Amino acid sequence: MLSSGPSLTISSRLLFKFVLKIFYGSIVVENSDLIPPDGQPCIVCANHSNSLTDALCVRHAAVRHPTLSTLTTVTPPKKRNLLRLTAKATQFGKKTFTSWLIESAGTVPIKRRSDYSEDVQVDNTDVMSHLMDALELGDAVCLFPEGKSRYHPTMAPLKTGVARIVSDVLSRNRDDPDFAIYIQNCSITYTHRQHWRSDVLVTYHPPMRFTPKDNPELLKPVDYANIRQLTENMHQQISQGTVDAPSWEILRSAKCAANIYAPLGTRMSLGDYVRLVKAYIDVFGLAYAPVLQGGDEGKDGASLREEDERIRRLCADLKVYQDQLVHLGAKDDRIRRPLNPYTVTYRMVIRLTWSLLLLSLSIPGLLLWFPVFLTTAYSVHNFKKSGPVWDTWDEIAQYKLIYGLMSGLCVWVGATLATLPFAGITFFAIPLLMWMTLRWLEDAIAAFRAFVSLLRLLCAGSTTLAKLGETRKDLHERVRELSMKYMQLPENPEDHFSSSGGKHKGRVGSTAWESSTKYFSLRRRRKRDWNETLRLYDVVDFPQINSLD
Structure with a gap:
């Protein structure tokens, strides 16, 4: 019972x-x-x-x-x-x-x-x-x-x-x-x-x-x-409350469209971001529905409409544009607002300096985190070999959580015992140091990620960036037309989401005080992009799945 x-x-x-x-x-x-x-x-x-x-x-x-x-x-x-x-x-x-x-x-x-x-x-x-x-x-x-x-x-x-x-x-x-x-x-x-x-x-x-x-x-x-x-x-x-997409390709293009419509820096709640991506998924998925069903009879028995063909072309062009961004190692915002070489160089110096400073501060705590990262990486590496992507990758987070917790507790207890005369202090100081290290590491990796992106932009050359800029302008007009004509989205997303997004913002406000306090928040890192993770590169791609259950 x-x-x-x-x-x-x-x-x-x-x-x-x-x-x-x-x-x-x-x-x-x-x-x-x-x-x-x-x-x-x-x-x-x-x-x-x-x-x-x-x-x-x-x-x-x-x-x-x-x-x-x-x-x-x-x-x-x-x-x-x-x-x-x-x-x-x-x-x-x-x-x-x-x-x-x-x-x-x-x-x-x-x-x-x-x-x-x-x-x-x-x-x-x-x-x-x-x-x-x-x-x-x-x-x-x-x-x-x-x-x-x-x-x-x-x-x-x-x-x-x-x-x-x-x-x-x-x-x-x-x-x-x-x-x-x-x-x-x-x-x-x-x-x-x-x-x-x-x-x-x-x-x-x-x-x-x-x-x-x-x-x-x-x-x-x-x-x-x-x-x-x-x-x-x-x-x-x-x-309707989650990013339920017909395919990884449509999901990827929908995220790209959302980033173009509401560019980096838009004060948008996580809920608004998810619903925006979902809206593009629905439109793209509807346009592809007859193709995925293997015929031209997808809407009231009529042949594919011209609007569907335009939407599918837009979805395909967004994929190509996102591929170019990945190859270049840049965000869409760097193409939307191009920088001159002197500004790029100046920002590279600032980003690299800030990254090295934070990394230096993190070194003592990283010694504690190293066994945790090594344990989780090893366990996940072995687990991925146990089956296909579609049948194993849904458990990766679970493995990281469990092995990370066990190894983290071992580090905590071991470090406390190793400093036994001061155990009353280190018992509390060690988890605090590990948390602060994680926060510093987030900022350090974000800064270094921005440095690498700027470096690759500098190496790409003005001609390549100009061509990509023209591509983006064309995509922006087409995404904007789709957003307002078929999806009834607001004309000015930055004003709309900043006033309706609630307290969970993807970016801090414009005042210096708000920016400073949120940047150094101990609770969580200030994010300008909900796509951020603790990685040296932006995660925008999904693993290839050759077989589905």
Whole structure:
């Protein structure tokens, strides 16, 4: 029987929060106030693209807020003090840190047919019965209706399990007119799911409410078409809140279009950035839909329209332009606002000097971080060999989190014991030094990345940059026309997003005081570009996938 106590201990909640705060630059949560309050049966459903990290990210989002507690750490304790997580049964009962982590969170094991041979009976009847009992008590249950995590640009079709649970619970309470059960859909978006110091967006959508009185079509005996329709409604709501793309190429071109429409420096929240990219994905995907379906009959039986052809040409040209930027090692902003050689040289000196200064400050802390980086790099390198991209890369972040945490704790304990006479000081000083080193390292790498970009611009020559500038002007006009004519986006994105973007900005304000305070913030690095990661180059490409499941 499922315990009615809290599903997560305080120590493990703090552990989850600590690990995610180190790995990701920021985790932005939207609309957590929409979550049904405690005592209301609720099934939290989210897309599943990053294995165990998905559950931890939703969990962390609530813990980081002073009034939030444990809904996967994104739910106010006054609204939710309990969440039942679920995970595949094969991850339980092992003598591994991952298994302990999952079990310590009070996670419920679910058997998947794909994890067992044909001669093994897979039966989740008892588990589902207990979950329904928990829902009837007013608990919340977290499920990932895609069924399994995978590294893919688009969501998998949702399984009908959630809709069937709702149907079963409603049927068991058909005589109670006041009984209501909610489906709380949630979209999780990673700017770069497997990279250090990238960002995460967790968006909650308006909950779906069901009662025996209002939804008799879900009472047994139920028409399976109603189950499929509910599942499709869930899919649409979740997919609209994340970068769900038909292909990696369309996603890449959509990001390029978003950068051209709202250039570097636009004060844009992470949520606005994700929704902008999603808008271009929808337009490009619609234009390519007839081609992907293998015919010309994609819209009301008519042949491809001229507008579709223009949009597809724009998408292809954006890909070529992004390829040129990657080859040059430059951001779009360097082409939009070209610099003369003297300014480039001056900025190179400033960037290199600042990078070396910060790197010098980081050397003591880097000695502590070196075992962590080495351990995670080695574990991930070996793990990538275990299977194809689409079946392994969704677990890279999980491996980095787990091995990074274990090696980091070993470094902390080892360094404290090595300085035993001063252990009372070093016990607190070591994690503080490691955190400050990480912050300095972020700025140092960003500065060096800018130095390399400027150097390559200087070496490229004025002729190459001029040609690329003309290409960008043409793309800007076409993207602008598409944005306003077909997408109803505002004419001036910089003014629009700066006034509507909320408090999570991608860039600091124009005043010197705001710029200075945000730049030296200990909590997170000031970002002008949500695409930033802890790497020496901009991550804009995706791994090639030769086989899809």
